[in-house]
Amino acid sequence: MNRKFTTGAAPHLPPISTVGEVMRQVLYALCPGVIAYTWFFGTGILLQILLATGFALLFETLMLKLRQQPVALFLNDWSAVVTAVLFALCLPPLAPWWIACVGMFFAIVMAKHLYGGLGHNVFNPAMVGYAVVLISFPQAMTQWLPPISIAPTDIGFLDGLWAILSGQPPAGMTWDAITRATPLDTIRTSVASGQTIAEARQLQTFGDLGGRGWEWIANGFAAGGIWLMWRRVISWQVPTAMIGSVIVLGLAGYLLDPGSNPSPLEHVFSGAIVLGAFFIATDPVSGCTSPRGRLIFGAGVGILTLMIRRWGAYPDGVAFAVLVMNMAAPLIDRYTRPRIYGG
């Protein structure tokens, strides 16, 4: 018998994972948090996710076509969907549709493809999109709903859909009547107006650990994030360093001046700290790669977030903190190169 074979480079083993699989696992891990979000704040967030995903896939396809890249291959990597979902999770549930459109344009077209597409973006695309809409549409981006349990009026699915598509409050309501400041906003304004945080805490929007409802969403994201760590989809360094630095710095501030600083737990369980720690700052492309670099990166995001919360112009600062650290990542990587074998 004389038989010919096609050759190929070692290793001769089936690959154990694909980029698409990594991204899909991230999406699964987001589910508990999204479910909690829907439970406490209604179905608006699901609409935002759908909208953002739709725009993301649209822009992704267009850009792949323009750049003459294989469309099916890259749509299959699910990275655009992850970007879209993370972006949507930062939006007020009833934000008008064009916010998702503008955000996804900046995320997918500007931050991702103009830098070279998957794997080449310097900045976290979802956070670029979010920062752009936050700065451009401050009004729309602060129309947050209170948790359903304490909401004055019930906003149904169709009401939400109407509000998102029209940019108007649901029929017969005004924005003022249905929106509430987020807990972090409340803390900000009350401290600014000379009240202590203890007074703000009496408000209904606060729960046991952080913001009412928000704390459960954070728990949901944490559960998914820990699953991702266990599956080794994300490294342990970034979340640990980020949450750790928030706790340490938050505790220091709280001990120094409990009147004007939230407790470390309130920091962790309000806003985007947990989502950011497990899902945003862990984006491998725009973050650090070395283990020590990842510790520094995570801690940097945590520290910057608290600084922005305390002194910045926005109540939450995860997005800006991530973008700043994205810029520093190559430098951090350069100085935290692991020791080479035998060296």
Next chain:
Amino acid sequence: MQDSAVERARNAGKRLFHFHGGLRLHHHKQASCQVAVQSVAIPPRLYIPLMQHAGPEATPLVGTGAHVLKGEPVARFNEPSIGYVHAPTSGTIAAIARQAITHPSGLEGLCVVLKPDGLDRWTRLQPMEHWQSADPELIRQRLCESGIVGLGGAVFPTSRKVEEARNFGIHTLILNGAECEPYISCDEMLMREQPDKVVLGALILQKAVAAEQVIIAIEDQMEEVFSALQAAISNADCTHMRLVKVRTIYPEGGEKQLIQVLTGLEIPAGCRPPELGLLCQNVATAAAVAEAVTEGKPLVQRIVTVTGNGVKRPHNLLALIGTPISTLVDACGGYTHDAARLVLGGPLMGYALASDQNPVIKAANCILVLSNRDIQSDQAEMPCIRCGECARVCPALLLPQTLNWQIRNDLLDDASDSGLGECIECGCCDYVCPSHIPLAEWFRFGKSEHQLLAMERSQSNLARDRYLAREARLEQLKQDRERRLGEKKQALRDRTSVTGGTMGQGPA
């Protein structure tokens, strides 16, 4: 090497250490371990390559038509202390011709074609009856004359290693029985079936290099091997020989990794184990040493694992060097219907062969036939997403994603600074990469390109005076290299597009 390191090396195996990264893989060994090793019938023709290891080919000592006996030298290496190539059986020399040899390059090489006479008659054998009291130099010469090479895959001439070891002074001989690559089971079967020969070979090697102690390292899952070897050691009544079980994790059987596990010491590129007083030998090499010294038989056969989903009845076979691979596969019941790739060696470090007419060589520890399902070679390459998985598993503590980028952009010096030379080409990074980047292939390419670059430079130093000519020549060489880089990219791209995918590289 500092004395403290040598001191630590002396305590090898007393405590076990870990190396960074590595993979826990499915063994796939059971299939070929079920039945005893069987001999393959002598084929109608044997093709004995004259290049069996690194370095130039051997010069033939016989002409076409000559009759040779089994074990007679048919070619000789010109370099000292490498020795001979021997006739694996008795017969007539049918030809000395260029043909495909079993080599990663896939190139042709000179082969002695032997037509066996079917008698399998040995030449006059000269066992060393009293090796215990013999001059170690005579033992070394015997290894050289018998064509003994490292049978773990590296096929470095053993007499050379022994010579080098003697120059440095060795205290510990390590026998490597940690066959860590999946599918391969030839060493395991050898240790199970002929533990006495392995131990005897160890004692001879110990004598040859005057080592104080011997450590035989096996994997912790090799229960049968453990008891067999232990019995053999107590039979031989040697107190300075120890059996050590190491974790079953790839690439624990790599020389550097095994030494790190046994001593906690890392051996950087350019430094060799003898500098620490250590000598590593594969267990099959030890068995071959025993045969060469106590029976006078040169290395003319070896145990080969023939396995994988592509063969009907996986087996370990005792085959004469030069037997066509197809003969071995036939002895295993032939191919299954979905045999898709023929690999010499294991799935991580072995190389694919284009034809099963290639002969068995001394380095052939395994013939692995894989089905399409096993390799899934149709996976398209994606851009690196910097996930860091490759660095997490790299036993050499490298950053494969950085190396990959540097090599592709022709930054060979940077790659070298980043530790390319430390890469042991184990393929761990490649295996875990979610973007399916052929990292190991790029590193093999980068290493050979960097070697070439170094050669070009040393030549250009000689011609320093003729500055302009040198500039022009370097420019030409650079262009050549860029062309090869482009070809490599194209080749890898073709590989994926043949099977339907397209490589999405982004603007590199």
